[in-house]
Amino acid sequence: MKKGFTFSYLLLLLLTCGSCCAQETPSFKVDFSISGRNEKEVLEPGFKHWIIHEGKSQETTIDGVTCSVHTEDGKLVAWWNKTYVRDAANAAQNGRLSYDGLTLTSKDYGTFSICLEGLPKGKHRIQTYHNCWENPARFYATPMTVTCNGKVMHSNVVSTFGQAIAANTCILTTEFNVKKKGERICLTFTTSPENAGQAEEGKQAFKSPLCNGFELNTPEILKQAxxxxxxxxxxxxxxxxxxxxxxxxxxxxxxxxxxxxxxxxxxxxxxxxxxxxxxxxxxxxxxxxxxxxxxxxxxxxxxxxxxxxxxxxxxxxxxxRQLAFPGAEGYGRFAQGGRGGIVYHVTNLSSERIPGSFLYGLLDVEGPRTIVFDVSGIIDMKFQAIFVPPYTTIAAQTAPGKGICLQHSNINIGADGICRFVRAKRGFGITGNAMGVAGTDHTIVDHCTATWGTDETVSGRGAKNVSFQYCMIAEPLGITGHTGYPAGKNHGYAATIDGKIGSWHHNLIAHSYGRNFSMGGGMDGTNTAIGQLDIFNNVVYNWCIRTTDGNAHEVNFVNNYYKMGPMSRRTTLFTQQYERAGSAWSVWRAYVSGNVRENLDGSLSPDKQGDTYAIQVSRGAKTPDYETVVDQPFYPSHASIQAAEHAYKIVLSDVGATMPIRDDQHQRIIREVLEGTYTYTGSKTGYSGQIDHEQDAGGFEEYPFMQRPEGYDSDQDGMPDWWEKLIGSNAQKANHNDDPDHDGWTLLEDYLEFLAHPYLLIPAGSQASFDAAICFKGFDKQPVFSINSQSDIFAAEIDNSLIKVNAKEKGLGKIVMKVTDAQGDSFEQTLNIAICE
The missing domain is CATH 2.60.40.10 (Immunoglobulins)
Structure with a gap:
């Protein structure tokens, strides 16, 4: 498999590597970091990484210079402020440098030294960073004295606090001469009780010396923009x-x-x-x-x-930034995916990490990638927890036939990831989720189906800028022997979600016992609530004991549609729970508007405090003394939002893995929601609609194996030869990353978007038809269908819902299909047309 990088991705890697070879006058930057953490989390870009392990001394060689740190006062250690380092705004500045560093384990007065050997003769400059990572509301810094080979260079140095910008931290510039090659130069940093500084009321002293990192022979930081x-x-x-x-x-x-x-x-x-x-x-x-x-x-x-x-x-x-694809909405809408990277072809259904397998494409290919499928069928993921690397697009709409189903799945989409039209079905066995976006950032999951989870079906814990849109979450399994609970516990849960900001919209949850959704509002390192959730235009059907509950710092809960089913007990749709979680200064509030409950008799109940939404105080928590429900949204949604009843119809028309076709489970779930019914009963719970084992619903359906023919994509750039001929491209030369129309989407992305909608491939001079009704299932009250198309390469007409197309000459076009129902609600979808020779 050919491996490659985009230029920008490679350059980002190079920027983190520093100087690669010795120079006549060595010049480099060093970031002291805590051990046991991911490099991307704690290493400042452009700096060398020096991980400090607890001990009396440590040594490393950088560009021919031997660098060492040592102390006679206890042991050295690196420490950090996890909250500040992980804060995205700080990391976007220099927080990975300024909020961790070298200090003493004793947390007491003392001394440590940074020594350099191997410098050439002549003048040199070292600049050291000193920013305390502790909370400035609780600590003040003890002054430091700094010597160079015994000579006092700086006195009464007080470290800064709370500075994410490196240039705003305390920076000490020390210039020295190396008189002979090999001379050892030592900077020694000392604090002492004799110079303890001015005590500040209500604060404790940070007594030990500290250093975040240093720069050798670089331009003067304090003189730079x-x-x-x-x-x-x-x-x-x-x-x-x-x-x-x-x-x-x-x-x-x-x-x-x-x-x-x-x-x-x-x-x-x-x-x-x-x-x-x-x-x-x-x-x-x-x-x-x-x-x-x-x-x-x-x-x-x-x-x-x-x-x-x-x-x-x-x-x-x-x-x-660039939209992930047309129709990407919410706070994950700018995910980059594999844009500009390589194309990886899934050519077999193996569950092993071998070339051509899905797992190999996820875990063994380097750099940004777009994964396309040359086969259809079931891929057994064997319950493995798979964390997809950043900058990956999974384009399951490219599969032939009935498409791809990930059996026994637990796939978590990574940062800047795009995942579309994937079916992730876990099933009975090892406890776990079907899919998720936990801990990720700038990620979008669109038109996917997740079912039969045994922990929760979808997890979004710890996510930041994410969008989870137009997805189906259905039939989480009930009593499955969950490893974290007593035998017989029903753990048929849909999803725990988070974000900062997380957009969860136009999704369908069906036949789920609880967590529909559970708001797992994120906390920072001080246990302060920071989670922000934008929950709108979702449809929830046939829950049991729990609807949307939990809490987050700021929640928009807007225009969602909850339809009671045969096992629905709870009538409250949205519950803010206060359970002594989070710090005393945490604030948890919500904006609630436009939500609807459809009752068992078909009547509709609008938002009403104490009926459809409420607060719940438990576990000894105090009733909040602030306004828990506000009258204005906290942030814009960056999406089209419909009234709840209208969104109900749209969701049931266009949710889940609709391409390449809707599978049997998909069509059954949609029918059950529309009719307010169920087909299967749990073999252990006896609940109507919630099952305990996939076999309760007949097990995994058949997905016939199909494979693209030889020569389908001659240059292996992800675009088939017929497509490249239609757009006037060279089918013998990989050019998937070209963007001739300069719209920010590559040729490959244009093709993937074509496949993201229903389409017809028609030989010139031929006819074809398409029944639009499959695309508008939610509009079941006297629907009237119409089309709009202005094209010279084909003629189209519609009879009721049946669209007939007469192909004239080769080329690409589209038909806008529209439905309008008896209530005046309408919805449009695209039917793409490709006319081949």
């Missing part, structure tokens, strides 16, 4: 208006002018001889126009001082 916008490394910068206002802060008041350099690669930036713009000291912004989401922009600002000296700036980079 800082605080860029977009923040460096932002791959979702807001350039929706095709322009971005670049901004930064001047280094200090002695700056005379700013020289801005801008390029499309780091190498190009380094080679520029003339600045892109020269700006006066009071003008620290520049309007960048005609931006393009496929580009990664590299820039720096060199500061020119009144004395004529120039301090080169840091290299910053960003990338404009």
């Amino acid at each position: 800082k605080a860029p916008y977009p923040t460096s490394g932002d791959l979702h910068a807001d350039g929706d208006e095709k322009q971005i206002l670049l901004q930064w802060e001047a280094a200090n008041e002695q700056v005379k002018e700013h020289r801005l350099y801008l390029a499309l690669s780091a190498d190009e930036l380094a080679s520029l001889k003339k600045p892109t713009a020269v700006l006066p000291a009071n003008e620290n912004q520049y309007l960048l126009k005609d931006i393009y989401s496929m580009n990664t922009y590299f820039w720096r600002v060199d500061e020119v001082y009144t004395n004529g000296k120039v301090t080169p700036g840091l290299v910053w980079h960003f990338k404009p």
Whole structure:
């Protein structure tokens, strides 16, 4: 399997590697980090990673320089503030550097040294960072004394607190001369009770010396421009208006002018001889126009001082955001997926990590990837918990025949992931979920089906910017011998969700005992509520004892439709639960509007406090002394929102893995919701609609094996030859990452979007038909169908719901199908047309 990287992805990797070879005057940056953590979590980009293990001393070699740390006062250790490091806003600045670092295990006064050996003769500069990671409301810093080979260089140094921007931390610049090759240079940092500093009321002293990291022989940090916008490394910068206002802060008041350099690669930036713009000291912004989401922009600002000296700036980079696909909504809508990466073909149904298998494509291929399926059938995932790597698109709409079903699944979509049209069905066996987006960021799951989970069917715990849209969550299994509960416990739960912000919309939950949804409102490291959930236009049918409950810091609960079924007991749709969870200063509030409960007699109950929504105080918690339900939404939804009754019809028409076709379980669930009925009963619970084993519902249905024929995609770029001929592309040369119309989506993504809707492939001069009724099942009250198409390559007409197409000449087109029902509600879907030779 050919392995590859996108240019921007490779460059991001290189930026984290630092200098790769020894220089005449070594220059590098070092970040002291806590052990046992993921590198991406704690390593500041552009810095060398020095993981500190507890002990008296430690040594490493960087670019031919032997670097060591040691102490005679107890042991060295690295520590951190987990909350501050993990905060996305801090990480977007320099929080991975400034909120962890080297200190002493004793947490008492003492001394440690940073020593360098192997420097060439001459003048050198070391700059050390000192920002305390503790809460400034509880701690103050003890002054430090710093010596270089015994000579006092800095006195009464007080570390900063709460600085995510590196240039705003306490930075000590120490210059020294190496008189002979091999001379050992030691910086020693000391705190003592004799210089304990000024005690602050209500706070305790941070007594030990500390250091977050250092830079050797780099430009003076305090003389460099800082605080860029977009923040460096932002791959979702807001350039929706095709322009971005670049901004930064001047280094200090002695700056005379700013020289801005801008390029499309780091190498190009380094080679520029003339600045892109020269700006006066009071003008620290520049309007960048005609931006393009496929580009990664590299820039720096060199500061020119009144004395004529120039301090080169840091290299910053960003990338404009782009919708994951047309129709992507909510806070995960800018997921990048595998855009710009390789194409991986699933060519077999093996459950092993061998070339051509789905697991191999997930776990053994490097870099951004788009996974397409050349086969249909069942892939047994063997209950493995699979965490999909970042920058992956799973395009299950590409499978032939009936499509793909992941049996015994537990697949968690990773950061910047796009997952569409996947069927994840777990089934009886090892306790676990069917699928999820737990702990991820900038991720979207669209038109997927998740069923038969045995813990909960979907998990979204710890997620950040995510969208889970137009998905079906159905028939979580009830009594299955859950490993975390006593025998006989019914754990047929739909989903625990989270986000910051998490968009959970236009989903269907059916035949679920509880957690419909459970709001697993996230906490930060201080146990303060931070979760934000946007829950709208969902349909829930035939729950039992629990609907949507739990809590989060801020929740929009808007225009959801809850339809009682034969096992529904609870009538409250939304319950904010206060259970002594979180810190005393946590706030949990909700905006509730437009939700509807359909009762067993068919009547509708609108939002009403004490009926459809309520608060619940338990476990010794105090009743909140603040307003728990507010009258305005907390944030925009970035999505189309319909009235609950209208959304009910749309969801039942267009939810779940609809492509390449709707499977039997899908069609049954939709019918049961529409009719308010059920087909199967739990073999252990006896509940109507909730099953305890997939065999209660007949087991896994058949998905016949089909395989694309030889030569279907000659250049293996994910686009079949017939498609490439239609668009005038070269079917013998992989060009999936081209974007000739400059719309930000690649040729491959254009093809994937074609397959995301019903379509007809018709030979020129032939006829074909399509029954639109399958796409509008939710509109069952006197539906009237119509079409709109303006095309020279085909003619189309409609008779009731049957669309007839007469193909004239080869090319691509589309028909907009529309339904309008007796209540005046309407909905449109696309029927794509491809006319081949």
